[in-house]
Amino acid sequence: xxxxxxxxxxxxxxxxxxxxxxxxxxxxxxxxxxxxxxxxxxxxxxxxxxxxxxxxxxxxxxxxxxxxxxxxxxxxxxxxxxxxxxxxxxxxxxxxxxxxxxxxxxxxxxxxxxxxxxxxxxx
Numbered sequence: 001x002x003x004x005x006x007x008x009x010x011x012x013x014x015x016x017x018x019x020x021x022x023x024x025x026x027x028x029x030x031x032x033x034x035x036x037x038x039x040x041x042x043x044x045x046x047x048x049x050x051x052x053x054x055x056x057x058x059x060x061x062x063x064x065x066x067x068x069x070x071x072x073x074x075x076x077x078x079x080x081x082x083x084x085x086x087x088x089x090x091x092x093x094x095x096x097x098x099x100x101x102x103x104x105x106x107x108x109x110x111x112x113x114x115x116x117x118x119x120x121x122x123x
Contacts, residue, residue, distance in 0.1 A: 002027040002112040006096045009117030012086055016121075020081040022096030022114055029077040030054075033103040035110055036070060036081045038092035038119075047105040048094070049081060059105065064090075086121045093118050 008020040022034070033052055039045040049070040050059045058070050069082040079096060096114040103109035 002098060004096045004098060004112055004114035006094065006114040006117040009094060009119045011120045011122060014086060014088055014121055014123045016086050017082070017084045018086060018119060020083070020094055020096075020117060020119070022079045024077045024079070024096075024098060027098070027112075030074040031101065032098045033101055033109075034070075034072055034079040035097045035099065035103065035105075036079075037095045037097060037107060038090075039095070039116075040092040043092075045095070045107055047107070050103070050105060051079065053101050061105075083119070086119075088121045088123045091119060091121050 003025045004022055006022050012018050031053055035050040036048040037045050038048050047061050051070045051072050055072045067085045072079040093116040095116045097110035098112040099110035
């Protein structure tokens, strides 16, 4: 069974940077698209970023474009989210998700989810 474990979430000041990581096990990692989603209290889970199985294609939500970078290391079965210029509105629980090669920006495209890691950005 596929297992996804996020790490790296913590409290950071506005303008700062943080790197989230997700370790995958139990599947053929390089066959899957990987995504990051986030959910703030009282809000819907929203798409943040997606990376193709090969790592050649990335997609970002407009709210994070230019600030966040998604990457993957298929040799290590990991996907990361580098977050720069953080804003208080980035505060949320961040989730790593794995879907088929064609998975895009809808949460329903993803089959497996991590437990989430909390990111809090203070002002």
